[in-house]
Amino acid sequence: MPRPGPGRGLRTLVLVETEGYTSQGVTRAQRFYLSSLTDVDPAVYAHLIRGHRAVENQLHWQLDLTFKEDQSRLRTGHAALNANILRKTPLYLLVQDPQAISLKRKRKQAAYDNEYL
Secondary structure: OOOOOOOOOOOOOEEEEEEEEEEEEEOOOOEEEEEOOOOOOHHHHHHHHHHHHHHHHHHHHHHHHHHHHHHHHOOOOHHHHHHHHHHHHHHHHHOOOOHHHHHHHHHHHHHOOOOOO
């Protein structure tokens, strides 16, 4: 029996071309996405891609806001990857807490209160 591996089930290559306007002029970019879906309306792909990008943007925004990730100067070896894991784990736990307070306040509460931690 063949083992599953990369590329199994690949059915569609999606090309997304974007155009943005800045003070320096027009910027254009192309992004490629791989999919196992077939015969899907392009609007469905657009919805899926926008949803994925929104999740990614929100995650990076939270990592930067809550953990100041952009200020990190870890660049060598595995330090950056290890620090990223050490940031995402508590972020995941903080998001799971049902309290209706900001992640920053939840983080402070965890620092001050061992029971909450």
